[in-house]
Amino acid sequence: MRYLRYRPAHRRRGVPPSPYPLVPGHEFSGEVVELGPAAPGDLQPGDRVAVDPSLFCGYCDACSAGRGNLCGNWGAIGDTVDGAFAEYVSVPAVNCHRIPESMSFQEGALIEPLSCAVHGLRRVGVQPGEEFLLAGAGTMGLLLQQLLQRGGARVTMVDHNTERLAIARTLGAQATATSVDELDGARFDAAVDVTGAPPAMEAALDALRRGGRFLVFGVAPEDARISLSPFRVYNDEITLVGSMAVLNSFRAARDLLASGEIETAPLLTHALPLDRYPEALDLMRGGAG
Numbered sequence: 001m002r003y004l005r006y007r008p009a010h011r012r013r014g015v016p017p018s019p020y021p022l023v024p025g026h027e028f029s030g031e032v033v034e035l036g037p038a039a040p041g042d043l044q045p046g047d048r049v050a051v052d053p054s055l056f057c058g059y060c061d062a063c064s065a066g067r068g069n070l071c072g073n074w075g076a077i078g079d080t081v082d083g084a085f086a087e088y089v090s091v092p093a094v095n096c097h098r099i100p101e102s103m104s105f106q107e108g109a110l111i112e113p114l115s116c117a118v119h120g121l122r123r124v125g126v127q128p129g130e131e132f133l134l135a136g137a138g139t140m141g142l143l144l145q146q147l148l149q150r151g152g153a154r155v156t157m158v159d160h161n162t163e164r165l166a167i168a169r170t171l172g173a174q175a176t177a178t179s180v181d182e183l184d185g186a187r188f189d190a191a192v193d194v195t196g197a198p199p200a201m202e203a204a205l206d207a208l209r210r211g212g213r214f215l216v217f218g219v220a221p222e223d224a225r226i227s228l229s230p231f232r233v234y235n236d237e238i239t240l241v242g243s244m245a246v247l248n249s250f251r252a253a254r255d256l257l258a259s260g261e262i263e264t265a266p267l268l269t270h271a272l273p274l275d276r277y278p279e280a281l282d283l284m285r286g287g288a289g
Protein backbone atom coordinates (compact mmCIF):
# COMPACT_ATOMS: atom_id res chain seq x y z
CA MET A 1 0.00 0.00 0.00
CA ARG A 2 2.75 2.45 0.92
CA TYR A 3 4.39 1.60 -2.35
CA LEU A 4 1.84 3.78 -4.14
CA ARG A 5 3.13 6.78 -2.23
CA TYR A 6 5.94 7.19 -4.70
CA ARG A 7 4.05 6.84 -7.93
CA PRO A 8 2.80 10.40 -8.31
CA ALA A 9 6.36 11.73 -8.26
CA HIS A 10 7.17 9.56 -11.23
CA ARG A 11 4.10 10.61 -13.14
CA ARG A 12 4.81 14.27 -12.47
CA ARG A 13 8.13 13.92 -14.17
CA GLY A 14 6.55 12.09 -17.09
CA VAL A 15 8.46 8.91 -16.33
CA PRO A 16 6.45 5.70 -16.29
CA PRO A 17 5.77 4.16 -12.88
CA SER A 18 7.91 1.33 -11.64
CA PRO A 19 9.64 -0.41 -14.52
CA TYR A 20 8.28 -3.94 -14.23
CA PRO A 21 9.49 -6.59 -13.86
CA LEU A 22 10.65 -5.28 -10.49
CA VAL A 23 10.82 -6.74 -6.98
CA PRO A 24 8.72 -4.42 -4.77
CA GLY A 25 9.26 -3.79 -1.06
CA HIS A 26 10.56 -0.51 0.37
CA GLU A 27 9.75 -0.90 4.09
CA PHE A 28 12.22 -3.40 5.45
CA SER A 29 14.90 -4.43 7.86
CA GLY A 30 17.23 -7.41 8.01
CA GLU A 31 20.71 -8.71 8.59
CA VAL A 32 23.82 -7.69 6.65
CA VAL A 33 25.10 -10.78 4.81
CA GLU A 34 27.87 -9.40 2.64
CA LEU A 35 29.55 -6.04 1.99
CA GLY A 36 30.70 -4.67 -1.35
CA PRO A 37 34.46 -4.05 -1.65
CA ALA A 38 34.05 -0.25 -1.53
CA ALA A 39 31.24 -0.07 1.03
CA PRO A 40 31.84 2.96 3.28
CA GLY A 41 31.32 2.91 7.03
CA ASP A 42 31.84 0.18 9.59
CA LEU A 43 29.03 -2.24 8.86
CA GLN A 44 29.83 -5.89 9.39
CA PRO A 45 28.13 -9.09 8.30
CA GLY A 46 25.61 -10.01 10.97
CA ASP A 47 24.68 -6.40 11.78
CA ARG A 48 20.95 -5.80 12.12
CA VAL A 49 19.81 -2.84 10.03
CA ALA A 50 16.78 -1.06 8.64
CA VAL A 51 17.17 0.54 5.23
CA ASP A 52 16.15 4.01 4.10
CA PRO A 53 14.91 3.26 0.56
CA SER A 54 15.60 6.81 -0.68
CA LEU A 55 17.88 7.11 -3.70
CA PHE A 56 18.55 10.84 -4.18
CA CYS A 57 20.98 11.88 -6.92
CA GLY A 58 22.76 14.48 -4.76
CA TYR A 59 23.45 16.96 -7.58
CA CYS A 60 20.11 18.28 -8.90
CA ASP A 61 18.64 21.63 -7.80
CA ALA A 62 16.36 20.01 -5.19
CA CYS A 63 19.18 17.92 -3.73
CA SER A 64 21.46 20.98 -3.68
CA ALA A 65 18.77 22.81 -1.74
CA GLY A 66 18.58 20.03 0.84
CA ARG A 67 15.26 18.71 -0.43
CA GLY A 68 16.30 15.33 -1.76
CA ASN A 69 12.79 13.89 -1.48
CA LEU A 70 11.91 16.20 -4.38
CA CYS A 71 14.98 15.04 -6.34
CA GLY A 72 14.71 15.49 -10.11
CA ASN A 73 16.26 12.05 -10.53
CA TRP A 74 14.38 10.50 -7.65
CA GLY A 75 14.50 6.77 -7.09
CA ALA A 76 13.81 4.30 -4.30
CA ILE A 77 14.69 0.74 -3.45
CA GLY A 78 11.56 -1.32 -4.13
CA ASP A 79 10.18 1.26 -6.53
CA THR A 80 12.74 2.09 -9.21
CA VAL A 81 15.19 -0.71 -8.38
CA ASP A 82 14.60 -4.18 -6.89
CA GLY A 83 13.31 -4.13 -3.33
CA ALA A 84 12.86 -6.30 -0.30
CA PHE A 85 10.18 -8.87 -1.05
CA ALA A 86 13.04 -11.29 -1.64
CA GLU A 87 15.52 -13.37 0.34
CA TYR A 88 18.32 -10.91 -0.43
CA VAL A 89 18.36 -7.27 -1.51
CA SER A 90 21.32 -5.16 -2.51
CA VAL A 91 21.37 -1.63 -1.02
CA PRO A 92 23.86 1.23 -0.58
CA ALA A 93 25.69 0.86 2.74
CA VAL A 94 24.97 4.52 3.54
CA ASN A 95 21.22 3.78 3.50
CA CYS A 96 21.59 1.23 6.32
CA HIS A 97 20.74 2.24 9.87
CA ARG A 98 21.57 -0.12 12.72
CA ILE A 99 18.68 -1.29 14.87
CA PRO A 100 19.06 -2.57 18.43
CA GLU A 101 18.62 -6.21 19.45
CA SER A 102 15.49 -5.17 21.32
CA MET A 103 13.80 -4.19 18.04
CA SER A 104 12.25 -6.98 15.98
CA PHE A 105 12.69 -7.00 12.21
CA GLN A 106 8.93 -6.46 11.96
CA GLU A 107 9.25 -3.28 14.00
CA GLY A 108 12.26 -2.35 11.90
CA ALA A 109 10.01 -2.42 8.84
CA LEU A 110 7.88 0.29 10.47
CA ILE A 111 10.78 2.77 10.55
CA GLU A 112 10.21 3.83 6.94
CA PRO A 113 6.48 4.62 7.33
CA LEU A 114 7.21 6.32 10.66
CA SER A 115 9.92 8.41 8.98
CA CYS A 116 7.29 9.57 6.44
CA ALA A 117 5.10 10.59 9.41
CA VAL A 118 8.02 12.44 11.05
CA HIS A 119 8.65 14.38 7.85
CA GLY A 120 4.93 15.16 7.50
CA LEU A 121 4.69 16.58 11.00
CA ARG A 122 7.84 18.63 10.49
CA ARG A 123 6.03 20.13 7.50
CA VAL A 124 2.76 20.97 9.26
CA GLY A 125 4.15 21.65 12.76
CA VAL A 126 2.54 20.79 16.07
CA GLN A 127 2.27 22.80 19.28
CA PRO A 128 1.32 21.55 22.76
CA GLY A 129 -2.39 21.80 23.38
CA GLU A 130 -3.42 21.98 19.74
CA GLU A 131 -6.41 20.05 18.50
CA PHE A 132 -5.79 17.98 15.41
CA LEU A 133 -8.27 16.26 13.14
CA LEU A 134 -6.80 13.12 11.59
CA ALA A 135 -8.64 11.52 8.67
CA GLY A 136 -7.66 7.88 8.11
CA ALA A 137 -6.85 5.36 10.85
CA GLY A 138 -4.72 2.89 8.90
CA THR A 139 -1.10 2.18 9.82
CA MET A 140 0.01 5.66 8.75
CA GLY A 141 -2.80 7.41 10.57
CA LEU A 142 -2.12 5.50 13.79
CA LEU A 143 1.59 6.34 13.59
CA LEU A 144 0.79 10.03 12.96
CA GLN A 145 -1.66 9.99 15.86
CA GLN A 146 1.01 8.77 18.24
CA LEU A 147 3.55 11.34 17.06
CA LEU A 148 1.00 14.15 17.37
CA GLN A 149 0.09 13.09 20.88
CA ARG A 150 3.75 12.96 21.86
CA GLY A 151 4.00 16.53 20.56
CA GLY A 152 1.26 17.55 22.99
CA ALA A 153 -1.66 17.64 20.55
CA ARG A 154 -5.08 16.17 21.15
CA VAL A 155 -6.28 14.05 18.26
CA THR A 156 -9.76 13.40 16.90
CA MET A 157 -9.67 10.44 14.50
CA VAL A 158 -12.13 9.95 11.64
CA ASP A 159 -12.37 6.70 9.69
CA HIS A 160 -15.25 4.66 8.29
CA ASN A 161 -13.75 1.52 9.83
CA THR A 162 -14.91 1.20 13.44
CA GLU A 163 -12.32 -1.45 14.27
CA ARG A 164 -9.57 0.99 13.40
CA LEU A 165 -11.28 3.67 15.46
CA ALA A 166 -11.21 1.33 18.44
CA ILE A 167 -7.43 1.05 18.05
CA ALA A 168 -7.18 4.85 17.80
CA ARG A 169 -9.06 5.16 21.10
CA THR A 170 -6.79 2.57 22.71
CA LEU A 171 -3.84 4.69 21.59
CA GLY A 172 -5.31 7.78 23.22
CA ALA A 173 -7.50 9.58 20.69
CA GLN A 174 -9.65 12.15 22.49
CA ALA A 175 -12.56 11.46 20.15
CA THR A 176 -13.38 9.27 17.15
CA ALA A 177 -16.09 9.37 14.50
CA THR A 178 -16.96 7.61 11.26
CA SER A 179 -17.26 10.98 9.48
CA VAL A 180 -16.58 14.68 10.12
CA ASP A 181 -20.35 15.25 10.00
CA GLU A 182 -20.66 13.34 13.28
CA LEU A 183 -18.47 15.84 15.10
CA ASP A 184 -21.26 18.40 15.61
CA GLY A 185 -19.42 21.31 14.06
CA ALA A 186 -16.21 20.82 16.08
CA ARG A 187 -13.30 22.95 14.82
CA PHE A 188 -9.59 22.15 14.79
CA ASP A 189 -6.27 23.97 14.79
CA ALA A 190 -4.94 21.63 12.13
CA ALA A 191 -5.98 18.63 10.08
CA VAL A 192 -4.04 15.82 8.43
CA ASP A 193 -5.55 13.85 5.58
CA VAL A 194 -4.24 10.31 5.32
CA THR A 195 -7.01 9.05 3.04
CA GLY A 196 -6.20 10.69 -0.28
CA ALA A 197 -9.98 10.86 -0.81
CA PRO A 198 -11.25 14.28 -2.02
CA PRO A 199 -14.56 14.21 -0.06
CA ALA A 200 -12.67 13.44 3.16
CA MET A 201 -10.21 16.26 2.44
CA GLU A 202 -12.99 18.78 1.79
CA ALA A 203 -14.76 17.84 5.01
CA ALA A 204 -11.51 18.17 6.99
CA LEU A 205 -10.73 21.56 5.42
CA ASP A 206 -14.20 22.80 6.39
CA ALA A 207 -13.54 21.75 9.98
CA LEU A 208 -10.48 24.02 10.40
CA ARG A 209 -10.53 27.02 12.68
CA ARG A 210 -9.45 30.39 11.33
CA GLY A 211 -5.67 30.29 11.00
CA GLY A 212 -5.82 26.52 10.55
CA ARG A 213 -3.22 24.31 8.89
CA PHE A 214 -3.87 21.40 6.57
CA LEU A 215 -1.43 18.63 5.68
CA VAL A 216 -2.01 16.54 2.56
CA PHE A 217 -0.34 13.28 3.56
CA GLY A 218 -2.50 10.64 1.83
CA VAL A 219 -1.90 9.89 -1.83
CA ALA A 220 -4.79 10.99 -4.04
CA PRO A 221 -5.13 9.92 -7.68
CA GLU A 222 -3.07 12.32 -9.78
CA ASP A 223 -6.13 13.71 -11.57
CA ALA A 224 -8.21 14.18 -8.40
CA ARG A 225 -9.33 17.72 -7.50
CA ILE A 226 -10.90 19.26 -4.40
CA SER A 227 -13.18 22.24 -3.97
CA LEU A 228 -11.52 25.02 -1.98
CA SER A 229 -12.67 28.56 -1.17
CA PRO A 230 -9.81 30.93 -2.06
CA PHE A 231 -11.61 33.64 -0.09
CA ARG A 232 -11.48 31.49 3.00
CA VAL A 233 -7.80 30.66 2.50
CA TYR A 234 -7.16 34.42 2.28
CA ASN A 235 -9.55 35.61 4.96
CA ASP A 236 -8.87 32.84 7.49
CA GLU A 237 -5.15 32.55 6.69
CA ILE A 238 -5.40 28.83 6.00
CA THR A 239 -2.05 27.10 5.43
CA LEU A 240 -1.98 24.14 3.03
CA VAL A 241 1.11 21.93 2.95
CA GLY A 242 2.14 18.67 1.32
CA SER A 243 4.50 15.97 2.48
CA MET A 244 6.31 13.56 0.17
CA ALA A 245 7.99 10.48 1.63
CA VAL A 246 11.17 10.68 3.70
CA LEU A 247 13.63 13.54 4.21
CA ASN A 248 16.37 13.25 6.82
CA SER A 249 13.78 11.66 9.07
CA PHE A 250 14.81 8.01 9.05
CA ARG A 251 17.15 8.13 12.01
CA ALA A 252 14.67 10.09 14.11
CA ALA A 253 12.03 7.46 13.36
CA ARG A 254 14.44 4.65 14.24
CA ASP A 255 15.27 6.28 17.56
CA LEU A 256 11.60 6.84 18.39
CA LEU A 257 10.82 3.17 17.73
CA ALA A 258 13.92 1.99 19.57
CA SER A 259 12.91 4.01 22.63
CA GLY A 260 9.60 2.15 22.81
CA GLU A 261 7.70 5.44 22.63
CA ILE A 262 5.60 4.30 19.67
CA GLU A 263 3.16 1.42 20.13
CA THR A 264 3.64 -1.10 17.36
CA ALA A 265 1.68 -4.15 18.55
CA PRO A 266 -1.72 -2.92 17.26
CA LEU A 267 -0.17 -2.23 13.84
CA LEU A 268 1.62 -5.54 13.31
CA THR A 269 -1.39 -7.72 12.73
CA HIS A 270 0.04 -10.52 10.54
CA ALA A 271 3.45 -12.16 10.03
CA LEU A 272 3.73 -14.21 6.84
CA PRO A 273 6.73 -15.93 5.22
CA LEU A 274 7.87 -14.83 1.76
CA ASP A 275 6.23 -17.79 0.01
CA ARG A 276 2.83 -16.54 1.22
CA TYR A 277 3.30 -13.10 -0.33
CA PRO A 278 0.15 -13.36 -2.54
CA GLU A 279 -1.87 -14.04 0.60
CA ALA A 280 -0.39 -10.94 2.21
CA LEU A 281 -1.52 -8.86 -0.77
CA ASP A 282 -5.04 -10.28 -0.49
CA LEU A 283 -5.13 -9.43 3.22
CA MET A 284 -4.03 -5.88 2.48
CA ARG A 285 -6.64 -5.43 -0.27
CA GLY A 286 -9.22 -6.71 2.17
CA GLY A 287 -8.39 -3.86 4.55
CA ALA A 288 -6.29 -5.78 7.06
CA GLY A 289 -3.05 -3.99 6.24
Ligand SMILES: [Zn+2]
Nearest residue numbers: 057060063071
Ligand atom coordinates in the same frame (compact mmCIF):
# COMPACT_ATOMS: atom_id res chain seq x y z
ZN1 LIG B 1 18.62 15.05 -6.95
